[in-house]
Amino acid sequence: MSKFQFPESIKSRPVYGTLEPRPGKAHLMIADAEGAEAILDLAAQDASLMAHAHIIYIPKGTDFGDKLRALNPAQYYEGPSYDASVQRLRHVLANAHQGLQVYLTGTEGLMGQAQNEAMQAGIPHTSIQTEHRGSVARRMQCVHCKGITEDVMTDPFVCSHCGLNLFVRDHYSRRLAAYQGVCIDAEDPGNVPEPKELYT
Numbered sequence: 001m002s003k004f005q006f007p008e009s010i011k012s013r014p015v016y017g018t019l020e021p022r023p024g025k026a027h028l029m030i031a032d033a034e035g036a037e038a039i040l041d042l043a044a045q046d047a048s049l050m051a052h053a054h055i056i057y058i059p060k061g062t063d064f065g066d067k068l069r070a071l072n073p074a075q076y077y078e079g080p081s082y083d084a085s086v087q088r089l090r091h092v093l094a095n096a097h098q099g100l101q102v103y104l105t106g107t108e109g110l111m112g113q114a115q116n117e118a119m120q121a122g123i124p125h126t127s128i129q130t131e132h133r134g135s136v137a138r139r140m141q142c143v144h145c146k147g148i149t150e151d152v153m154t155d156p157f158v159c160s161h162c163g164l165n166l167f168v169r170d171h172y173s174r175r176l177a178a179y180q181g182v183c184i185d186a187e188d189p190g191n192v193p194e195p196k197e198l199y200t
Contacts, residue, residue: 002034002133007199009170014108016132021046024101027053028092029073030114032082034134035106036064042103043071050074054092056085058110082110089114093121105131109139109150112177125174136198141178142166148178154195156184165192 147161
């Protein structure tokens with residue numbers, strides 16, 4: 001199983017649930033990596049969803065594609081990355097009708113970015129289901145240079161844009177779909193603790 005129980009944190013930090021079938025004329029399911037397992041679990045609860053489902057899947061080195069295709073969704077797209085898939089996502093959202101059900105699952109980075117797109121299309125974040133599966137890596141924004149570093153697994157980490165040593169904070173920006181990182185040695189340059197893996 002690829003589920004992880006996140007520790008309690010501050011209010012801005014996202015909280016994830018478990019995907020549940022909802023009635024609707026269309027179902028948009030977006031997943032990466034082990035997020036495919038949540039879609040498979042969802043289909044096991046209600047296989048009839050697939051007749052009206054559009055699955056957008058980013059494997060990230062996993063091999064769930066054949067199992068997802070075997071669900072016989074109305075539409076299936078498999079992309080090499082989120083960036084490569086975002087135009088399709090925007091097209092689906094732009095042409096969506098009232099009652100679209102949105103299911104996001106997989107890594108926090110994927111869910112945050114896809115939720116942002118859905119919200120920009122007019123879907124309230126409270127109407128979007130999310131379920132975390134797989135990696136606990138974070139998408140981090142440096143508050144100093146504003147650069148985004150993907151797949152951060154250690155605290156502190158080095159900003160991939162400006163090279164500062166950043167403290168991994170739980171403060172989350174829904175607009176940016178990223179956590180905020182702040183310089184850890186600003187007052188005492190070079191005094192940087194040994195990086196530790198997140199959640200250890």
